[in-house]
Amino acid sequence: MGDENTIQTVTLSTDRALIVTFGNGKSIRYEDCWLRDHCRCSSCYHASTFQRAHHILVIPDVTISSYEFDSSQIYVTWSDDHKSTYRAEFLIQFDYKTWKESRKLKPILWKGASVENKVTKIDVDDFLTTTDGAKRVFQSLLDYGVALITGVGVSTEATEEVCKALGGVQHTIFGGMWEFTTRADHADTAYTNLPLAVHNDNTYFTEAAGLQILHCLQHTQGAGGETLLVDGFFGAEELKRDHPEDFEFLTKFNLEAEYIEEGHHHTYAAPVIKLDSETQEPVQIRFNVYDRAAMAFKNSEECRSYYRSLRNLAKYYEDKDNQWQFKLKPGTVMAMDNFRVLHGRTGFSGSRVLCGSYVSRSDWLDKARSLGLIQ
Ligand SMILES: [Fe+2]
């Protein structure tokens, strides 16, 4: 097998494309409009900011007048006399299959407590001060949607340091870093000591939180309050297998969610299971039985499908075999992917104080990408 970063042959097709064969035998077709748009000369592209220089309306619809190539580059002269040079290692990236595959996240689905031995548990100093430690945390979030950071100072300030390293605190109506006890600052079930069935947060926001960070700072004079986690993607796959019509419904029906308190009224409607339009794989779960808004339905079939499909999906999420239940202790910060993993807690007694924050999905994926874990 030859080197993929060398050019073997180049031909100009009769329908305005260059067909390039690389040293590894791969042949890729580039339309002339694409090539002109991807000219990397200094007047077409600002290399320092990685931005294109021209509006798409001023990029001319020109044809290739002539071209030459050597083993590493192709030189094109356009019908308006502009000249472009394309490097082999630039062009080879745009083989569609490889390109698309490289952009796909590859979650490893899990069921119940079996994931406990797989998720990263790492000392806070390793996470904050070493690249390898940071990679292990983000890889665990990408693979399983959960990571645990141990040895953290038992304070909101120490937790905030961890949140910053995970991508930065996302501000919402609940604040940036929040702290909650059983006192009711917000009109939300989370601020009581009742059990909380597993759910995703912020189904009523146009952009739900990306990560949820939780740190139990104190639990005294009582019991319970164990964390429940379940893999939302796993449940969706089970539903697809056992009740394909329910899966189909939940990927299409726009379920409205809402959050109301004095001075606030959030609402958002979207499918409970969001699929990638091309791969048809789940990319986001919006499951929260508490925050469902009162809705009108088109007809009786839609109304009955809504109840049937939500109940069927809820059965997987509420199944103890699918849940990972554990007690979060002071010093351990849990980070979980709110687009995928559902969280809940058992009821509790005593005095319990938690702190945490959200991190936006854009911000934590930015960290993972900068570490070279994703494209
Ligand atoms: Fe929650």
Ligand SMILES: [Zn+2]
């Ligand atoms: Zn140019």
